[in-house]
Amino acid sequence: MKRLEVNREKLSPMMQQYMEIKDKYEDSILFFRLGDFYEMFFDDAITASRILELTLTGKQAGLEEKVPMCGIPHHAYITYIDKLIEKGYKVAICEQLEDPKVTKGMVKREVVQVITKGTRIDSNIDSKANNYIANIYDFSYCYGISYADISTGEINAMLVEGEKDHLTKEIIKNGFKEVIVNDTINREIIENLRSKYNILVTITKEESNDKNYEYIYKEIEDIRLVKTLKHLLQYIIDTKKGDLHHLQKCKIIKSSEYLEFDINTKKNLELTETIRNRERQYSLFWLLDKNKTAMGSRYLKKSIENPLTNKIEIERRYDLVTKLSTEFILREDLIKSLEKIYDLERLTGRITYGNLNAKDLLQLKSSLSVLPKVKEILLQLKYDKKIETYNELYSILDKTILEDAPFSLHEGHLIKPGYNKELDELKKISSGSKDFILEMEKLEKEKTGIKTLKVGFNKVFGYYIEISKGQTHLIKEEYGYERKQTLANCERFSTPILKEKENIILGAEEKIINLEYKLFMEIREIVKRYTQSLQKTAKIISEIDMLQSFSVVSDTYKFTRPTLTNEKIIKMTECRHPVIEQVMKDKYVTNDIIMDKTTDILLITGPNMAGKSTYMRQCAITVIMAQIGCFVPCKSCTIPIFDKIFTRIGASDDLVSGESTFMIEMKEANYAISEATENSLILFDELGRGTATYDGMSLAQAILEYIHDKIKAKTMFSTHYHELTSLEKDLKHLKNVHVSAIEENNRLIFLHKVKSGAIDKSYGIHVASLAHLPKSLIKRAEEILSIYEKKNVKKETYTQTSLFELTESEIEPKINPIEEKIKQINPLEMTPMEALNFLYELKKEVKEKK
Ligand code: ADP
Ligand code: MG
Numbered sequence: 001m002k003r004l005e006v007n008r009e010k011l012s013p014m015m016q017q018y019m020e021i022k023d024k025y026e027d028s029i030l031f032f033r034l035g036d037f038y039e040m041f042f043d044d045a046i047t048a049s050r051i052l053e054l055t056l057t058g059k060q061a062g063l064e065e066k067v068p069m070c071g072i073p074h075h076a077y078i079t080y081i082d083k084l085i086e087k088g089y090k091v092a093i094c095e096q097l098e099d100p101k102v103t104k105g106m107v108k109r110e111v112v113q114v115i116t117k118g119t120r121i122d123s124n125i126d127s128k129a130n131n132y133i134a135n136i137y138d139f140s141y142c143y144g145i146s147y148a149d150i151s152t153g154e155i156n157a158m159l160v161e162g163e164k165d166h167l168t169k170e171i172i173k174n175g176f177k178e179v180i181v182n183d184t185i186n187r188e189i190i191e192n193l194r195s196k197y198n199i200l201v202t203i204t205k206e207e208s209n210d211k212n213y214e215y216i217y218k219e220i221e222d223i224r225l226v227k228t229l230k231h232l233l234q235y236i237i238d239t240k241k242g243d244l245h246h247l248q249k250c251k252i253i254k255s256s257e258y259l260e261f262d263i264n265t266k267k268n269l270e271l272t273e274t275i276r277n278r279e280r281q282y283s284l285f286w287l288l289d290k291n292k293t294a295m296g297s298r299y300l301k302k303s304i305e306n307p308l309t310n311k312i313e314i315e316r317r318y319d320l321v322t323k324l325s326t327e328f329i330l331r332e333d334l335i336k337s338l339e340k341i342y343d344l345e346r347l348t349g350r351i352t353y354g355n356l357n358a359k360d361l362l363q364l365k366s367s368l369s370v371l372p373k374v375k376e377i378l379l380q381l382k383y384d385k386k387i388e389t390y391n392e393l394y395s396i397l398d399k400t401i402l403e404d405a406p407f408s409l410h411e412g413h414l415i416k417p418g419y420n421k422e423l424d425e426l427k428k429i430s431s432g433s434k435d436f437i438l439e440m441e442k443l444e445k446e447k448t449g450i451k452t453l454k455v456g457f458n459k460v461f462g463y464y465i466e467i468s469k470g471q472t473h474l475i476k477e478e479y480g481y482e483r484k485q486t487l488a489n490c491e492r493f494s495t496p497i498l499k500e501k502e503n504i505i506l507g508a509e510e511k512i513i514n515l516e517y518k519l520f521m522e523i524r525e526i527v528k529r530y531t532q533s534l535q536k537t538a539k540i541i542s543e544i545d546m547l548q549s550f551s552v553v554s555d556t557y558k559f560t561r562p563t564l565t566n567e568k569i570i571k572m573t574e575c576r577h578p579v580i581e582q583v584m585k586d587k588y589v590t591n592d593i594i595m596d597k598t599t600d601i602l603l604i605t606g607p608n609m610a611g612k613s614t615y616m617r618q619c620a621i622t623v624i625m626a627q628i629g630c631f632v633p634c635k636s637c638t639i640p641i642f643d644k645i646f647t648r649i650g651a652s653d654d655l656v657s658g659e660s661t662f663m664i665e666m667k668e669a670n671y672a673i674s675e676a677t678e679n680s681l682i683l684f685d686e687l688g689r690g691t692a693t694y695d696g697m698s699l700a701q702a703i704l705e706y707i708h709d710k711i712k713a714k715t716m717f718s719t720h721y722h723e724l725t726s727l728e729k730d731l732k733h734l735k736n737v738h739v740s741a742i743e744e745n746n747r748l749i750f751l752h753k754v755k756s757g758a759i760d761k762s763y764g765i766h767v768a769s770l771a772h773l774p775k776s777l778i779k780r781a782e783e784i785l786s787i788y789e790k791k792n793v794k795k796e797t798y799t800q801t802s803l804f805e806l807t808e809s810e811i812e813p814k815i816n817p818i819e820e821k822i823k824q825i826n827p828l829e830m831t832p833m834e835a836l837n838f839l840y841e842l843k844k845e846v847k848e849k850k
Contacts (some may be wrong), residue, residue, distance in 0.1 A: 001065055003042035013039075014107055015061040021094055021111060027202070028092040028114055029084060031077065032721035035100070038093075039071040049684075051087055052080050078122055086375055090116045090239075102566050117200045118178025121151040127294035127343060128280075129301055130154065134176040135232035136167065137224070138185040143167050144228035146250065147176060150236060150353075152298075152345040153246040155216060155533060157225045164189050165671075172197060172263040173305065175432065180204050180235050208234035218249050222828065225252065246352035246531050259627050261645040264668060268649040269620055270579070271304050284621060287579050288630060290552045292338035295345050295538055296545025303546065307627035309641055311564055315383070317547060317629025318561050321379050324760050329547055334377050337370040338545055339538055342536040351527050352724040358405030358414050361527070365380070365397040371537070375450040378544065387540050392717055393530055412513040423515050430508040433501050436778055437463065440498070450474055455498075461485055463502040464492040550630040555583070559631035562622075563638045568678070570595040570619070570714060574635035577618035581633065589752035590635075593619050595714055599735045601707060604718040605725055605759050606739030609770070611752040613649060613716040615739065616683045619716060624680055640679065646672035647683040665689075669703060673711065682707065682715040689720070697721045708733055725758030786815040818842060 008019055018041060022030050031038035040048045041059065049056040049070040058066025072080050081091050093115065097108040115122075116132030125131050134147035145167075146157040160170050162188055171179060171193065178200040179193060185203075193199040205231035214386055217229045229250055236244065266810045267275060272285045276766035280286050286303055291297040308314050324331045342363040350356045351364075371389045378387065405414045440454040444465060454466045461484055467475065468490045475481050481493035494502075553559065557578060574705055581588040595602060595616070604612050622632045623642055648668045665687065672682055687703060688696030700719060707715050708731045736758040740751045748770070769778045821842065827835060 001043065001063075001067065006063060006067075010062045012060075012062045015059075015067070017106060017109060021109065024113060025092040025114065025221070028090040030092045030094055031072075031094050032094045032107065033074065034071075037071040038074055038077055039069055039711060041067050041069050045070045047089075048080075048084065051083055051089075076125055079450075079764075081120075082124055084114065085117050087122065088117070088198070090114055090200075111241075113241050116239060117177065119150050119239050121346075121349060125151065127346075128289070128297040129175070132174060132176045132300055133178045133180070133232070133236070133237070134171065134173070134174070135228045136179055136185060136189075137228040138182060139224055139233060140184070144224045144741060145170065146225065146228040146232045147174065148232060148236065148247065149443075150240065150244075150247075151349045152538075153248045153352075154345075155229070155232075155248055155250045156253050157217075157229055157250050158255070159222070159224060168192060169262045172426065173261075173266060178202070180231065181826070182231065202235070204235055206234045206238075207231045208237055210234075213237070213244065216247055220250060221254065225250075231498070240335040240353060242353045244353055245528070246349050246535070248532075248535060251307075256643075258308060259309055259442055259624065259642060259645065261647075262671070264646040264649075265620070266305065266647055269617055269624070269646045271624070272301060282579055282583070284579060284624070287582065288549060288553050288625075289559075290549040291545045292335055292544050292548075293341050293541060293544040294343045296338070296549060297549075298345075299542035300549065301544045303628045304624065307624050308629065309627065309643060311641055313563055314564065314629050314641070316628060317550070318631070320383065320544075320547045321550045321554060321629065321631060322547055322561060325555055327381060328555075330377055330380055331551060332357060334374065334544070334548055335552075337374045337377070338541070338548070339404055339445060340370045341367040341374075341541060344534055348531050348534045348538065349757070351524060351530055354596070356524055357409060358401050359407060361397055361401050362403065362405070362529070365394060365401065368394040368397070374541070374544075374686060383544065384541075385540050385751050388533055390530065390533075393527065396523065396526060400519070401843050409517055409520055410513060411849060412509070412516050414516045420515070420519055421669075423512065423519065426508045426515065428511045430505055430692065432510060432816055433505040433508070436501055437505075440501075448474055448476075448479065461492065462494075462506065462733050463498050464494055465498065466490050466492050543556065543618045547629070554631035557633065559625075559633055560636060562626040562632050562634075563636075564626070565638050565640055568600075568714070569597055569638060570640075571638040572619065572622055572632075572634045572638070573637070575618055575622055575637070576633040577614050578621065578633040580614060591615055591618075591752075591754045593622075593754075595735075598733055599733070600712050600733040601704060601715045601717060601735070603704070603725060603727065603736050603758075604716060604739065604754070605720070605736065606718075607741050607748065607759075608720070608751070609742050610739035610750050611754075612739055613685050613754075615754055616647075616685060616716045616718060617649075620647065620681060620683055623776040642679055642681045643677055644675060644680040645683070646676055646680065647685070648672065648686040648687055649683070666699075673703065676707075676711050676713045680711075682711075682713050684715065684717045686718055686720060686827055693721075698724060701727065704734065705731065722758060728758070 003019070003022070008016060010020065017031075018032055021032070022041075022044075022684060024578055029040060029044045031040065033039075039045075040617060041061075044057060045068040048054065052070075052072070054070040056068055056070050057071040077093075084091055091114065092111045093113055094111045095108050097110055100107050117132075118131065120131065130149040131151060132147045132149055134145055137144040137146075142162075143160045144157065145160055146155065148155040158170075160167050168189065177683045180202045181190065181204075183203050183205060190201050190203075193201050207227070210233070211231070215234055216233065220226050220229070233247075236247075240516040242365050266272065270283050272283050273280055274282050282407045285301055287296050288304070289300055291300060324334075342365055344364075347360055347364055347367070350360055364373045368390045371387060372391075375387050375389055378709050380384075400419050402414060402416050415423060417427065437455050441453065444455070445451065445453050448467075450467055450471045452468050452471065455463065456466055457463050464484050465481065475493075480495050482495070483491060484494045485492040486752065560579075570593055572593040576590050589611075593602075604615065606612050618633070622634060622637060623639060623645065626637065626639060627641065646668075657699075669684070669687060674685075676682055684703070696746055699722060700717075700721060704715075704717060704724070704727060707713060712733070728734055728736050735756070737754050737760040739757050740753050740755050740759070742749050742751065768781065769775075825838060830838065
């Protein structure tokens with residue numbers, strides 16, 4: 001049965017209400033609250049019953065056929081929502097806004113929020129990672145991106161110039177779960193995000209002009225950023241609906257302030273998850289995360305994804321890490337305090353928006369209780385930011401919220417005695433009456449002489465006097481007992497006095513519950529006023545937690561403080577791969593990575609399995625660690641600040657499938673070559689391996705020459721084409737190194753030690769034998785090799801006058817006058833009219849050329 005085709009007039013009133021609400025939430029599964037259940041109807045019911053493995057039933061709704069229906073208990077909805085959201089659905093939660101018990105006619109219902117992948121804030125989301133929703137606004141010559149974590153209130157915005165590949169890279173790198181776009185955006189991008197990366201994409205048109213949230217973008221001058229922010233906000237307002245004042249002022253992200261690298265680099269270096277099983281364990285994040293708070297962990301993850309480029313800021317972090325390591329007693333005190341601090345960021349989120357409960361306020365209280373101590377420690381550490389201590393807020397919470405308050409706000413037992421007179425009075429009445437009941441039991445026993453007489457309470461019948469069947473004949477009329485309920489072995493009675501007391505007790509209890517709820521909400525309003533300040537404090541706590549974590553790992557794993565230099569040199573002595581080292585312990589062989597002013601390229605040769613890839617990875621990881629302000633896994637380390645890192649790690653280490661491998665490899669190489677500057681770090685691991693030998697070798701050489709002559713970026717280039725090692729003669733800034741291995745009794749022993757110079761043998765057959773290929777096969781391979789070697793088909797690389805040498809015109813594309821023009825303008829300084837005129841002129845020029 002199709003929902004849109006049914007005859008609505010025939011429907012029952014409740015079903016008509018359902019239809020009206022569902023019309024507004026076509027793209028969501030509607031959870032329609034009916035008493036203790038959320039019910040789904042029509043297609044929603046069919047979809048949800050399939051995904052959630054629920055029984056599909058039918059509801060009589062006035063039509064000939066029953067309407068498909070399924071339901072879930074309302075208190076367990078989170079687990080069900082998890083599954084639906086993971087599958088890319090949105091869920092609209094429709095609640096009863098009135099109490100059915102006291103409402104005549106239809107209960108009012110309304111959608112209170114829509115839960116989606118990128119907007120969820122419940123307790124099931126990962127506490128160590130941000131959950132971002134983003135807007136992408138296509139300006140046809142660039143993209144505006146804004147993104148928010150609704151649980152913490154963080155909002156950022158940036159511009160991305162260039163190709164759509166750039167945009168996709170940025171989206172993937174930041175791990176957006178959900179993206180909303182304007183409808184002019186390229187369809188290919190949307191499809192790509194949906195199918196390849198499982199991102200929920202929604203097309204929207206509306207932008208927010210809500211004055212309440214203007215503060216988020218008010219100080220931003222770039223209208224493009226404002227545009228994307230307004231779109232993002234409207235979507236958040238539409239889905240979340242409640243008070244969103246925990247959303248913070250937008251921070252503008254400028255790519256030059258961060259070390260840039262793309263998703264492949266993040267993946268290849270296993271920064272936040274491993275390649276093999278995509279788990280956090282054994283990633284760099286896992287190794288460095290000794291944070292005590294979830295906020296600290298999230299900040300660390302963000303820092304690893306966005307290392308800094310500002311020397312002063314990096315050095316500031318080094319100084320604090322040093323200080324924490326020398327003052328280790330203070331550090332211990334700090335750690336102990338941090339352990340008591342809960343997720344302040346998400347707590348403040350819940351205070352403004354969401355299901356705040358008394359436990360949350362108790363967590364807030366616990367967090368506040370250690371802040372004076374933290375403040376004192378930070379003062380002693382000469383930490384340069386001040387935190388507040390919130391004595392007043394603490395004392396309010398301390399005076400009000402009961403230590404053992406329940407999760408629910410509708411059962412009472414929230415507020416401490418002594419805070420509110422009316423509440424205390426009511427509680428006195430309620431408990432006084434309870435005493436009265438005990439007293440009454442005693443008196444009635446005496447009066448009737450029935451020893452087993454009991455005064456009790458149940459929810460349906462209220463207070464009663466219970467007398468066992470065998471004793472009922474002892475009841476005299478003058479007692480005024482009225483029969484209330486008959487059970488198998490006893491009778492229950494009431495009396496006028498008992499009824500009167502019952503009314504007082506139940507009346508008081510209901511009043512208590514309502515009053516406690518009201519007081520709790522008042523306290524919440526008070527706490528709300530601290531939102532912005534608490535968010536500031538949360539930021540400081542995140543940073544100091546991350547720094548103490550750096551200090552702890554640096555001590556534990558013997559990391560060293562790097563020296564940042566303005567010269568273009570890399571000097572890492574006894575460098576290790578920090579994660580592999582922890583797995584291998586003392587079996588790990590340390591290596592120096594030295595590239596002086598005159599060396600830009602290290603050409604790395606060595607047998608398979610020798611440690612080439614590891615050697616390259618450890619260099620990049622050291623750079624990243626240095627630029628997030630952590631110490632590094634070296635004995636000593638002097639490096640410049642890099643602007644970008646590019647990696648192309650060998651195809652076989654990749655999950656990408658066969659055929660397209662080479663193409664992907666070349667695309668990556670092109671990306672690196674077109675984006676790298678002389679301040680970048682490039683890692684090319686066995687580039688060209690995916691194609692025929694001569695093709696691959698020629699390409700590899702051409703790329704090396706290009707980097708050498710044109711880019712001059714620090715580059716590590718591993719290869720199994722040892723012919724390339726002769727390039728050292730002609731390329732002044734290229735140096736050969738090799739990872740050594742020795743042959744012993746016809747077996748290959750890997751030393752994992754990097755030495756200068758080249759090696760001339762690939763030992764491929766030896767490695768094959770390690771893989772237990774059949775002995776006869778290995779032997780045959782050795783025979784064939786020796787034939788080749790006898791023929792001495794020595795391959796030389798061609799340099800200088802080589803076939804591969806590129807003429808200047810091939811390397812440098814001809815200057816395009818239109819491109820030149822575009823380079824000269826600054827769109828930020830143009831008025832819209834000027835921009836339009838400029839565009840018009842360009843268009844004319846292009847036309848004339850044709
Ligand atoms: P290649 O890239 O040369 O084929 P890898 O870098 O992939 O080699 O290293 C192969 C294996 O050798 C790694 O999985 C690791 O176990 C080991 N290895 C690499 N470098 C070292 C080292 N410096 N010390 C000890 N073991 C290492
Ligand atoms: Mg390798």
